[in-house]
Amino acid sequence: MNGDDQEFVNTSSLMQRGPSDLEAADPVFDAELVEELPHPVVPIPLRRRFVRWWRSLPRVPSSLKSRELLTQAAKDTTVAVLRSPWRYLRAVIRGVLAAFRWWRKWVTVRDYREAAEEVQKLADRFTEIRELTLFRWKVTGAAIVALAMAAVVTAVLYGSGPLWAAAFVSSAVLAWLGRRKDGSPGRKPTLAGARTLGWTIDPQVLVDAFRDAKLIGKDETLRLVERATRVGDGWAVTVDLPATRKAADVIKHREALASALAVDEIQLIVERVRGNGGHAGRVSMWVADEDPYATSPQRTPLLGASHWDAWRPVPFGVDARGRRIDLPLVWTSLLVGAIPRQGKTFATRLAAAGLILDAHTRLYVADFKAGKDWMAAEHVAHRFLSGDEPSDVLTLKDWLVELVAEVQGRYRRMRELDDETCPESKLTPAMSRDPSLDMPVTALVIDEVQVPLEDRTPVEVQGRKMTAGEYIGELLTWLAKKAPAAGVVLILATQRPDSKTIPSGLRAVLGTRFALRVMDWRDSNIVLGEQMNTRGYDSSRLLPSHKGVGILRPDGETDTGADAVAVTVRTYYMPGDDWQEICHRGRALRENAGTLTGHAAGEDTTLSIDHAAVVKAIGAGSDPEPTADLPEPLASVVEYLDTHADDRDFVPTAELVDALDVEPNAFGRQMSDLGCSSQRKRVPTEDGATRQVRGYLIADIRAVVEEL
């Protein structure tokens, strides 16, 4: 508080008391005393101040404000200068053509002729027009003769200098006449050959392609951030879209852009540039010279590694540009889906290979394909089964029960550990390698997971009758939710990625997805996640010949260099002998480290299972049948939604009518009687567009069920 404030407090107290009882009073301080620290003055260097001032000047062009832009401007100027003779020549040629067209129109008296034609008096005016045409031809001839004579006389009198000067002036006039005006790209040749690669030389071709693909408007243009450069076996370019246009839309409509650039969409990689150097409208494109997946596949780099750390992302494949894509596995889970013979088992084995080469990793391998593909893993796996009989399904069920108990035990033990060893309720690399803690990274690999999930062997879980498939679904869902943080990784591969086979609850908690070729966009969405096709990721569009190529939607960050939602990857090729080699190496590593256990060590693999504890943990058997008391058709709708709703919030009426095989009008009436009213909503279609359909909000249906 300063002196003036003190003054004010004194005077106000005097005013309240009145003038009669004037008495000297001590000042009243109604404030907090704070120590006044001087503001630190940080001197800004003169150079920085100048740079700031320079950059804030509105009239200085942006190319003079940063070194990168200046370099770009210098490059652009050099290219413009080098190209200028060619552009000038083209402008002159266009000028000559324009002049010729004008002259032809004049000499044939076209305007007069057309006017006569319009009033149907051409016959009357014919002689007149003919005479005028003849006269104009004569004028033309006289002008040519006069020009030629003038040229000869000038050449004789003054040499060729003035002739050159005249030619230059005429060419300049013609170039001006033939100049490209904004918005009129000129006549486009109909048979000009392929547009491919034209854009690498002339950015205008790229702008036209964006316009043709309707990614920018007719009057909008692109800004070239980086000129087209050779990167790998293709061309890369970075552009800025006009304000308000989004890079995400370009990714979504990649196919239209590929068509406009006349390349197969598999050759065109479009990414949004994120982070410091990017923004929502900056697009980086790479166009491969040819099908990047037509070449022979690469062997996995794991072959060159004597061992691998399971905590390091596993080398999984390469993208079209040849950039390596690594797949983090610990703390997440992986779902691989594809139609048969597309490389599902190969991809799953790649993920498993990284874990096999770590001696401190425990493996559970269940091969329901019952073939040779996984045989080699028998030598390293703690638990191993290969078969598709109900007895195998029941064995898997027991494993899962064992794993649920294991995960619960791990969390219990983690609670008792000090903060330094276990800072969060999560497994750490040090914990996973400490034999005294007995918490190694554990991977559960199930190939053809649809086999156990669809199994109908009846099982009784704490008095509740259910199928083995249902119980396995519940156990897997619990594990996918809870186990990754405790170091238990789920790697599931399925040939049938439809919503009936893989329960939506399970799919929703599987962090990493890899979709090789599937039958249609719905199946692709089931593997990759709802509406991924509308975001430009649809694995049904991959070619059958592209074995091992799929769309990877990672859980965390992959090493792609670009921060994309998903990326198309060609997995490394690891044929049977390489796989066996890896498994043998994994066994040798375990033998050295003394970590070979279970099936691989020839130990007794009888399981100690506490079913009751597991049932309590996952809550199975305790749920009352949810749809038992519901009236129809609501009960069937709820049953359908439980298996098919995924993470959707809306279900079209047509889909329900189809699935439940009911009469649409009666169905609508019954639903509305039960309190579920339908409404219109836009839903995505196969081609990426949206369509308005009638249907029900799933939340509304659930609310009615609750009420009932």
Ligand SMILES: Nc1ncnc2c1ncn2[C@@H]1O[C@H](COP(=O)(O)OP(=O)(O)OP(=O)(O)O)[C@@H](O)[C@H]1O
């Ligand atoms: N990365 C790859 N590069 C080239 N070819 C591959 C690649 N991955 C797999 N393939 C080829 O694809 C074929 C099928 O692979 P795989 O056995 O993994 O298919 P799948 O989807 O598991 O089939 P199924 O569903 O019948 O079990 C393999 O024989 C292999 O030759």
